[in-house]
Amino acid sequence: MKEYKVVQPKLGFRNRFQQFEDLLNQYAREGWQVIQIGQGWASVVFERDKNR
Secondary structure, three states: OEEEEEEOOOOOOOOHHHHHHHHHHHHHHOOOEEEEEOHHHOOEEEEEEOOO
16 A cells, blocks of 8 residues: 655755755655656655555
């Protein structure tokens, strides 16, 4: 079974690319995989196995 998480990143204007990369890496360490990135990075949908 899968579980999903939708995140609306608050990145600001400074170091926007680095902050976005850090956010993705943080969730990846927790076992989440990116499924979709909304236009303009407005939202990110993650997925992972629930019974891991």
